[in-house]
Amino acid sequence: MNTPTTPQPTPDLESLRKAIQEFRPNPHRVPFNSLKPFHDSIVELRSKRASYRSVAELLQQHGVKTSRARVAEYGRIVLDGGKSRKRRKRAKTAPATNTPVTPPSVPAAPTKPVPAPTAPVDDVPPPAESSPYRSRGPRIARVRMLDGTIAGEKSSGQTP
Numbered sequence: 001m002n003t004p005t006t007p008q009p010t011p012d013l014e015s016l017r018k019a020i021q022e023f024r025p026n027p028h029r030v031p032f033n034s035l036k037p038f039h040d041s042i043v044e045l046r047s048k049r050a051s052y053r054s055v056a057e058l059l060q061q062h063g064v065k066t067s068r069a070r071v072a073e074y075g076r077i078v079l080d081g082g083k084s085r086k087r088r089k090r091a092k093t094a095p096a097t098n099t100p101v102t103p104p105s106v107p108a109a110p111t112k113p114v115p116a117p118t119a120p121v122d123d124v125p126p127p128a129e130s131s132p133y134r135s136r137g138p139r140i141a142r143v144r145m146l147d148g149t150i151a152g153e154k155s156s157g158q159t160p
Contacts, residue, residue: 034066035059035074042071042080 035042038059045055052072059066143151 032070032074032078034064035078037079038064042074046075046079054059 042055045058050058052075053068056066056068056071059071145151
């Protein structure tokens with residue numbers, strides 16, 4: 001389908017250059033425009049260890065429209081030179097594996113795979129301190145009764 005196209009007007013480069021030179025940003029969009037005239041006052045108050053809240057309250061009392069958060073942001077970015085705030089580093093944990101570790105100097109002897117006997121969870125000894133296995137969650141206590149039986153387990157004399 002052929003539709004008639006209107007020719008695009010040629011751009012007037014001279015008027016574009018003139019508009020760019022005369023461009024002024026909206027003063028409400030310029031960062032910290034309301035606080036820049038009071039830069040020296042804010043620096044002096046901060047050197048006297050005034051909090052951002054007290055600086056903001058003092059400015060508000062004298063007709064400056066601002067907030068504590070805005071003054072704090074001005075302090076971090078302008079006064080401190082954009083110094084980043086310290087963040088807590090996460091501890092790196094290795095994934096828990098329960099594989100035996102053999103020293104690299106001793107070659108592992110090939111053996112037949114033997115099926116491991118299934119044992120109740122209560123009979124598993126706790127891992128050694130040097131073991132790569134780390135327990136996740138609470139440990140459940142094994143309560144022994146006075147007669148020597150373990151609470152929660154069925155003894156051989158009980159019927160199901």
